[in-house]
Amino acid sequence: MLSAALLRAGWRVSIYSDRTAEDYLADRGRPTACLFGDQVEYEAELGLDFWPEASRMRRIHLDLFTDGGAVALSIDAPLRKAALAVDQRLKFSFGLTELESRGATVVIGAVSAEDLDRLAATHDLVVVTSGHKSLTGLFERDPTRCVHSEPQRRLFMINIHGYDMAARPQHREGVFSFLPGTVEMFWIPFHDKDVGESRSIVVETAPGGRADRFGDVTSADEGLDVLKAVVDDLLPHESAFLRPARPTSPVTWIKGEILPVVRKPVAVLPSGRHVLGLGDAVVLNDPLAGQGANNATRMARFFADELAGHDGPFTPSWLTGRFDQWWEHGRYTNDFSNGLLAPLTGAQKNVMIAASRREDIAEQLWEGFNDPSSLFPWFFDAAATREFLARRKIGQLDLLRYKLGVGAGLLAGKLFKRPVGGTATP
Incomplete structure (x- = not known):
């Protein structure tokens, strides 16, 4: 989105990607990345809304479960603006092609820290938006803005279709299933690359708890079997909906854990030149609050406006000052995400x-x-x-x-x- 906004403002933009548009389509499944109202609107404003057929999420239904599997209470209400979750493989593939057609220069290949130094010498500004392992340690951790020293949840995500909607009509919209202290589960209407209408299920488990069973999963089918067992044992209200479901493909699943972290936004390279970090490169939240893609979008929007309106060099102090200004509002995303982990x-x-x-x-x-x-x-x-x-x-x-x-x-x-x-x- 930053590239699209800067192109719109008349900038010359080069995009460096380690994958082609075709590579993205053939990639493994990616995080759900559901965008909520304002961010959906900004994406459309930039002309990047290519999926009018994708189902919008207009309500959320939350069930709070007891240890015995009963529903203690339910919350059901509309969203003020619709949310939208589209397969990131589609977004990245179509986006790369679209931005090139608008005039961006697309360069395919891995980028190392040494490459960044070379690019910083030939561009007014280099922005790093990926936390790729080749750039690990580039941006320094900011201890004044970090809360956790270890991951707070273990994660599993899978995209499914073939579920029984008649068994749980609430799943026509978003559904959250919480057993506090044990598991949080999010069932999100999702536009999948291969099957279209589907559901992306994000599971967050307390380490060592009764739902923490996904560590040995090695395939989508195996992961779905474990998920069904967890639901049967802990969230039986959802069993009938999930029972006939199948993975959308063998690769649309993820497991792991995330350490929430905030990093300093400017990295100084060995030559003394510098680069700016945005998105996951500098702010990484636990997915529990669903803020990863939303936070990156808000950050891109803020910096696109600030960069386009600036007349002068992009010095480290100026860039850090803009990040500090963004943080005055952006910190609420971190506080929200960390607050839900407690x-x-x-x-x-x-x-x-x-x-x-x-x-x-x-x-x-x-x-x-x-x-x-x-x-x-x-x-x-x-x-x-x-x-x-x-x-x-x-x-x-x-x-x-x-x-x-x-x-x-x-x-x-x-x-x-x-x-x-x-x-x-x-």
């Missing part, structure tokens, strides 16, 4: 319970995926939460009534039982 606080449990009864509160909650700053301070500060609920005429007696209503549908004590690992379940 156990729910008492105030957040109250919001979830209220959202299960009030669609307007649920809608405000979902807006955080589009604009994380909209969740602050009211979702992450207990006093602000009380004020937020009070302004919506929800007091302690209302919350008590809501909790009693939830408890009436569960066995005594099930709702507040501590799951394996010791974190509290709302």
Whole structure:
């Protein structure tokens, strides 16, 4: 998107890629990369929306499960603006071809740190947007903006089709299934390169917990079998929907773990020249909040405007200053992502319970995926939460009534039982 925006502004742009457009189409599956409202609109504004047939996600349905597999509460509300998840293999392939047709110079081949030095000598600015292993260590970790020293979840993703929509009509839109302290599962409407309409399932498991079973998976079929077993054991409400499903292809699955990190945005090369980092190269979040592609898009939009409006050299101090300016808003994405990795606080449990009864509160909650700053301070500060609920005429007696209503549908004590690992379940 940065290249498209700078081309639109009249810049000469060269794109260096280690793969051709055809290589991207033949690649393994990539992360789901669901874009939410404002980012979908920006992509369209740049003329990069090539898939009008792709299903938009206009609602999210969340089920919060107990240890025994019962649904403690459900939250269902519309998104203020539609979200969209399109196979990144399609996006990268079509995007590379389209940008070349608009005048970008496309150079195919691996880029090393030594190559960056050469490119920095012949260009006004070099921007690194990939965290490729050949460039590991290029951008220094910023300890003042990092929270974690090790991965917080183990991840598995697979794209499926052939599911039983009649068994769970909620899956016509986005579905989130949470068993706090054990697993978070996201079922996202997805436009797959090979089959079109499908679902991308992102699974985040607590290390060593009851859902942490994907470590030995070696194929899509094997991964789906493990997923079905996890769902049967922990989230049985979803079993009928998933049972007939098949992988969209043998390569559309991923497993691993991510260490969230923020790096300094400017790297100084051995020659003394410098390059700017954007996207995953400098800000890498856990996928739990679905912010990877959204954060990169927001960053590209901000820097495209700043770069196009700047009259002068792109010095390290100027670039760092622009990143610091972006961080004033961008930090909310990090705080949102890191906040969801922590156990729910008492105030957040109250919001979830209220959202299960009030669609307007649920809608405000979902807006955080589009604009994380909209969740602050009211979702992450207990006093602000009380004020937020009070302004919506929800007091302690209302919350008590809501909790009693939830408890009436569960066995005594099930709702507040501590799951394996010791974190509290709302």
